Amino acid sequence: MSSAEVEISRTKAWLMAARPQTLPAAAAPVIVGTGLAAHEGVFAPLPAVMAFVGAALIQIGTNFANDYYDAVKGADTDDREGFTRVTQSGLISPEQVKFATLVTFALAILTGTYLVYVGGVPILVVGLVSVFCGWAYTGGPYPLGYHGLGDLFVFVFFGLVAVTGTYYVQAATVLAEPLSTTIPTGTVTREAIAASLPVAGLSTAILVVNNVRDTETDAAAGKRTLAVRLGYRASRLEYTALLALAYVVPVWLWLGAGFGPSVLLPLVTLPYAAMISRTVWTRTDGDALNPALEQTGKLLAVYALCFAGGLVVP
Template identity: 50%
Template structure:
């Protein structure tokens, strides 16, 4: 128990934000299950995709920690999780070197995916890393200007699911693609990605509602600040409801068996989280809701994935 506590309180573990990592594993798992269903599973590619995605997520977290401190966004009165740079646990120069190093390792591993997926993977990879840095860095950090929700919806949902499927689909071809070949981005993967896009974005919504007061004071204008607390809660409700639409669509319109409705098993869990958000909890309580929304995303992905390739 002591060793576990020491590990979790290590400054670098704090900076990595382990609780955020399931949000990137979930869409990759779902995209892989769709590939398995279509008979194009590429195990080696999946391992490298997971490694690259985790590195990009960790690099993004480290860069955000660095730039939030640099921009004086992480103030002492915030109620979120500890930030390593702002709290003085890690010097800014060390943090900058760390996120550059992590992104560099992701690039090196990404050459294998580039070999499989061609120029589209180069585009996706560069955009993902650039977005991770520019989320809180650069002259116009889009996370500070109400664009964070769109960023998460696209990169953690649409691109994560369809990109995972694309690499495995294109690996079956015998040439180096310069663009997306026909059949490598399917309607099924696009529709399924909406579930992951909605749930991963809902995680950010919880984070933004929690930090509304301190973010506004620090000049970080998130979408929640534009919308206000009531409509931000409605956004959370809408995203949770939207996540359940693809499994129902698969069952009704794509003639999948009833197993594709397995995600409905977590609907009571989802309802309880919506109730908590709507009940106007205190900012510290949002930390628990954030963690549970992350778990919901992972559980939903596992059930939806199993429901698609139907191993039962």
Template identity: 45%
Template sequence: MSASIPRGSVAHWIEACRPRTLPAAIAPVLVASALAAHDGRFGLVASLLCLSFALLIQIGTNLANDYFDFKKGADTAERVGPRRAVAAGLIAPEVMRRAMITVFVAAFLVGLGLLPFGGWPLLLIGLASIFCGVVYTGGPYPLAYHGWGDVFVFVFFGLVAVGATYFVQAGGVSDNAWWLGALIGALSTNILVVNNYRDIETDRKADKRTLAVRFGSTFAEWQFVAAHVVGVVALTVLWRGGLWGTVSWAILSLVALIEGVRQTLELRRAEDAPALIRLLGRTGRHVAVMALLVAVVLVS
């Protein structure tokens, strides 16, 4: 990046927000809204508010990670992968902390706008989402440092995001919504699996005990496979439940299986950090592609 760009420039903030992670926030809202449309319950305003909330939670969590990982010494010169703004000296720690708070406050305000659509239970969901976004890497018991990051992603970027988005439009949560949440949650979790697989050595030195650090690379590889299997199982359950026909199920499952096998082979054959960084991008794109395909099937 050009040296003429000042600290805290727009370019630095865009980089700190980590745009490549945003499909994980968009995907659950997309599939839940498509399901609501399929069921004749789609609400544009509620859907857009959910999208705004999800994006703000994702960005806020990214900024929190940038700040807290720096404070805990996890982002060192040995770390591979996309650079972190605070560790690289692009944004001052205190400025990042204020930005994190601002984004989470914005998410809370957007969440208040959803209360007329779903009532006070949404307030609890919103507060829990913000709380977990902070304690993912912050606080006395950071989730990501104790192996709970994968659970956080599966629950909040899968089950909760899909379920809540459908709830504010349909007034309830169907079994189909839960299974779609499992699909998106599993595929989104694999983004974290690849990230943690890449960072095993540096995370171990920083005492960041991810599942990959605690149980090793072989465990992470099987966890990656298991998440893809969960995705195919979810697609099959939804087919058996009548959400889509056999042809649609076959297409969706074939795409999921082929991409799952390709990604697994890439993970096992990766010999350096650049290969894993490429796989990380591929894994994120797969979440977006599957969400888009599912949405098309549901509204067609």
């Protein structure tokens, strides 16, 4: 094999480890938070861009950490039906994946220094906790994903925190002085929290599909995800409830919070969501659920674009 072919193979392996197909979970909250900021007249482009860079780095760092720790803890085996994991398959050494995890999280913290300048101490705390939990999802003495807390982690950090944080740094840029030690007035609003719920629900739904697919192998490896604890039926009910949350919130924003009817634009994705749900409710194999996993990620991305667009329209 030529050196060029080896290099291409390693590049593909690193892309597999980074799992770019999961980046909608990083982009969606920034898109929605920015759409709401534009609606509220506090849009600030540079904080929005830096929020996305930071969120993407945390997502990739978490993916690297999952790849490494699931392999060394024995959760990833040859029986796994999911996408190829580079540590378990031997494509990249465990030491290199662990080092990449540390570097990526370090870059996320470095990127966050600008956001700390803009948003002050609240963003410093949120950023450090986010990085720590990204590592603790599968690492550390009490890995969250191994004890049924993964769904809660995703709901909070890739939904509530990510959307409200994106809105916060833009609002703080417009409404407050740099390096604030408290939460400035008008930077964390009821509307921002409400807008975060659909993203939280759909981001968590991605994880539910992943865990439903891996229920049998995770149980055998002692990885007690929420899907392992709940079983197939309750996990599918969770998936349905998370999707329902995403479609209830725009209706509430329209009827109960004074937003215009354009906020209902995400409802155009409802037939696509129903199609994916049908697969999740009837299949447990990787041949069906791997596509459903990617489709839920696409649903999140399209929903976020529609939601943000509906918020921006006067």
